[in-house]
Amino acid sequence: MLSFMAKEKLVKSITSMDEDFAKWYTDVCIKAELVDYASVKGCMIIRPYGYAIWENIQRQMDDRFKATGHENVYMPLFIPESLLQKEKDHVEGFAPEVAWVTHGGEEKLEERMCVRPTSETLFCDHYKNIVHSYRDLPKLYNQWCNVVRWEKTTRPFLRSREFLWQEGHTLHATPEEAQAETIQMLNVYEEFAKNVLAMPVVKGVKTAKERFAGAEETYTIEALMHDGKALQSGTSHYFGDGFAKAFGIEYTDKENKLVNPFQTSWGTTTRLIGAIIMTHGDDSGLVLPPAVAPIQAVIVPIASHKEGVLEKANSIYKRLQAVCRVKLDDSDQTPGWKFAEYEMKGVPLRIELGPRDIENNVCVVVRRDNGEKTTVSLDELETKIQELLSAVHNGLYNKALERREAMTYDAHSLEEMKEIADNKPGFIRAMWCGCRECEDKLKEEVGVTSRCIPFEQEEIDGKCVYCGKPAKSMLYWGKAY
């Protein structure tokens, strides 16, 4: 009977993906208790279960930043208008979407300040104060904080007026060193996406049109969501010495000359939680990669009124605390209710333990990603649970990779590209001559945006899919969040 229940679709309150993907997404966010709506339009409340995922992301990413020599700092929340305006492209990119503070208490401010949409200007202002000699370089700083962008349309995690993120800002003596840092951090993001989020990404460089405001080069990792839309999941920018010149950051080099340093910035946000939901989730709700799951395994005692069941469940609970984040649910809800609850919350492993299991010195472990049941001897519990967690991680990664590959299409002509864009959600790969006009036209006529020029190039064709002139590179295109 229990085995039958486990095979049923236990979670019925979530709209199915095929019916309405946007509604499915919101249902998962709300019903898995990741977020709640706030009184402030376009802002979100991140609830304990959602915030615990963010804490797991933060800790593991921060470890990687520290291992690559970065230090954390904290810059002010506010940017005076005059400071924001120092770098021209940058202010043009951000001014239309910032929130302005005009009053402190009862008094009108002499100069209005915006709430940081990103902190390049603040870091530059600080670097100007503290960098004077080549001995002060490099500066490898990162900041974990909240930022605000006054977006018109918002969705939890994907696009909200306030979000949490990390922003790295580094300063180097040479362009080569700064470029190497930009790539290094992009690689950190790719490795993190793969090994922590179980999420395959396409790594590449943005076209000039899609660059970050003020950057000379913007690199990106792009992931493909369940509905075939792309999600930009992390970016890394090379600034050259543009900001340094605009802000007057100068240092004395080894030859005793006064020169400008070279700069980078790189960031990822709470949007990664949206990426997890839309990469791994299914019609039963959330499916969490073990590395970020607040609960990696939940123990559900069966017939827990029977003698010895709760005691045994408790002893398993204590043993497993040494190897994973485990929860014992000994509440008086039915096992069926609990199965549905933890399925919806995406807990990677469910451990069922009833009187007969105890007799046989086993428990039954059910994988959230594929429903597979394994009977595990209690003698090898710790090892098997660790193996199964790692199997879930690999299962998720491979499934997502297969889906992405199946949803990536090559277009050899404009017609074919239109046909794919209209009928087949996913990435489109096509050749490009490198000019802005073709990029604009393709966006206009096909309704897709360029995602990136991938590092792994492949010559699909000799000529640009739009103008037919000789192609310079193969580009990924898609509809994006």
Add this chain to the structure above:
Amino acid sequence: MLSFMAKEKLVKSITSMDEDFAKWYTDVCIKAELVDYASVKGCMIIRPYGYAIWENIQRQMDDRFKATGHENVYMPLFIPESLLQKEKDHVEGFAPEVAWVTHGGEEKLEERMCVRPTSETLFCDHYKNIVHSYRDLPKLYNQWCNVVRWEKTTRPFLRSREFLWQEGHTLHATPEEAQAETIQMLNVYEEFAKNVLAMPVVKGVKTAKERFAGAEETYTIEALMHDGKALQSGTSHYFGDGFAKAFGIEYTDKENKLVNPFQTSWGTTTRLIGAIIMTHGDDSGLVLPPAVAPIQAVIVPIASHKEGVLEKANSIYKRLQAVCRVKLDDSDQTPGWKFAEYEMKGVPLRIELGPRDIENNVCVVVRRDNGEKTTVSLDELETKIQELLSAVHNGLYNKALERREAMTYDAHSLEEMKEIADNKPGFIRAMWCGCRECEDKLKEEVGVTSRCIPFEQEEIDGKCVYCGKPAKSMLYWGKAY
């Protein structure tokens, strides 16, 4: 010669405490590279060394919150004006010092929003949505975030327009349970101050006059700084059901009746870094309690050009990484420069290692708190370093406790209280009848504020120090930051 240098006052660029305490404080903040001034008046940049202290505070405090069953959440940065106004006392307390956002991008907002000065209103608004049944209680939430209060006079860490903090907000079925939570968290703060910050505190309840805006009772831990001023270092509030009523938070209890829950909040801030500086610092700079020190021990090789010195220093460095946060400074600065640098930065232990030490299979360990030198056999390095770190912690705590005791005075009359306040910086203990008028008069005439009614009462006298009527309790008074 080295031994002579170590005994000298190595740090000369810091103003001495006796000369100008305020300048000493600022010198330490800037020269130990804890903060930098920002372009935004009254805001601070927390530099890597300062932020690493905050990360150590955060991690160890968060562990305590989780061990007592609390979960972290994240609420929006903004509070709509109408929401702030829902609880009358609360808005009166905070409205004069909030920063107002009036525009999003180019558009004027329909309703202006303040940047959170504290988040009671946001938590209440959320609790109203998610709490419906007695099964939903208690809610034990905490948030780590930035808050803004538009202060006129500011000082790094002690009073700045933006600061970092944690704010706990909990909801309970009964007043008793909420009161027990309030006291539990106050005890967590006291234990943390003692065991992590090496800082003795007086624990007690605020008078009605000094309560948090909207609270029924405010509890506090008060520490005494080097200059004899008091620093409120953490507070815990009991709200009764006042906020719940104002915000319409209701739930169905076990008897199926609709009732209001009872509430608490409690907080500590980056001000704790100011407390560390002014509790333990000296004329050579910062002195850090080992539990929060970013570097707990620094290895300074002596005559490092001599064969084998750097290799040995490196092997010690690797061994010590297993037991503490250790740094090896093998830069080409002189040992004297390094001694001064790490002394100013308050590193608890300095490990000196030269050719003769290596010959004798020893190193010399110098304590930052008292300058004491110990020759340690390299065979027992790990154990001895751990013992010495713990000795530094205890040394700091005991020194601070002795100073506080020596700077705490009992006043039996108004005259005596004035005399102490004018001539002896520190805490003043005096009896109080419990009426607001005497409290106001004492502040006016003596120039001190009531710090708290300590839990550990002692009858100094039978009557109120101001009016002479029968006394209700003994109060701590002081000049405060």
